[in-house]
Amino acid sequence: MPNENRRYRWDRITLVGGTLMFLVFSLAAWITPDTAAADEGIALEHPGVEAGDGSESSASSSAEEQESPAESAVRQAMTSKSISEAEEVKPCSCNRHVLKLPKNPYTDHEVAARNLPNSFFVKDKNELEAGKRRGDLVPVHDGRGYHITALSHSYAVLLPEVSxxxxxxxxxxxxxxxGTGSEGTRFRVTSLTRTELQQSRLGRRNYNAFNGTSTHSFGASFDIAYTDRPSNETDCSAPTRAIQSVLRGFQKKGRILVIPEKSCMHITLRR
Ligand SMILES: [Zn+2]
Known part of the structure; x- marks a missing residue:
């Protein structure tokens, strides 16, 4: 009998112990997600502080004083992630698939290009340099609202009126x-004045050649292929609406001729 009693007691102890263990694990499992959520909260809050007003430095230094090494590691990971994202701002397309604009016939572009004051066929680099010396072609640099990309098939010069x-x-x-979230977005000019050689190198890829000449060879045209946002904080909708509105406005006023192309918008000055 005493043996049986002892065995019975051990069973009860095991049962009570097991129940206690179960409760402890349950409690731990219940607490852990809250702790993780709190860490995330701190980490996610921080970029918000940085994106806020001018009180950035004082706010972040006090946060650093209070945070644990683990929180600091999370914050650094978040910061480096947002930096790498900032470096990869995808451009917004400006082509016939995205923008809806009527096409002006290419012959109109050619007539306009030939009739601009002092326009001439920029046959080669010598002609181009001579045109620059006369002031019939002017160098084009980045400006407010636009920028010029590295050019492989054209020179960054235009007729003064086109500039x-x-x-x-x-x-x-x-x-x-x-004043909008997309302030600072610039459209990208991808092609300006081409010599005959540059034009021929483009070959079949060029959709604006007419009888072997292009309005790009008269300093009369440029191409816009993208808009570039300052960051990923805003999407492409506002820049795309803005470039559409500008192109349509200038076209309606009769100041430009447009050919919407597969990869860009071809623009020629009209007088
Ligand atoms: Zn073009």
Whole structure:
């Protein structure tokens, strides 16, 4: 009998112990998700502080004083993630698939290009340099609302009136986005004046050649292929609406001729 009693007691102890263990694990499992959520909360809050007003430095230094090494590691991971994202801001397309604009026939572009004051066929680099010396072609640099990309098939020069047009379009584009989350977005000019050699190298890829000549060879045209946002904080909708509005406005006023293409918008000054 005493043996049986002892065995019975051990069973009860095991039962009670097991129940206690179960309760402890349950409690731990219940607490852990809350702790993780709290860490995430701290980590997610921080970029918000940085994106906020000018009190950034004081807010982040006090946060650093209080945070644990684990929180610090999470915060650093979050910060480096947002930096790498900032470096990869995807451009917004400006082509016939995205923008809806009527096409002006290519013959109209050619007539306009030939009739611009002092326009001439830029046959080669010598002709181009001579045109620059005469002031018939002017160098084009980045400006408000637009930028020029590294050019492999054209030179960053235009007829003076066409350069003025580009500035006006850049200002109109920047004005459209001023005060919005997309302020600072610039449209990208991917092609300007081409010599005969550059034109021939483009070969079949060029959709604007007419009888072997292109309005790009008269300093009369440029191509816009993208808009570039300052960050990923806003999407492409506002920049795309803005470039559509600018192009349509200038086209309606009769200041430009447009050919919407597969990969860009071909623009020629009209007088
Ligand atoms: Zn073009």
């Amino acid at each position: 003025d047009l580009l500035s006006d379009m850049g200002n109109a584009f920047a004005d459209e986005l001023e």
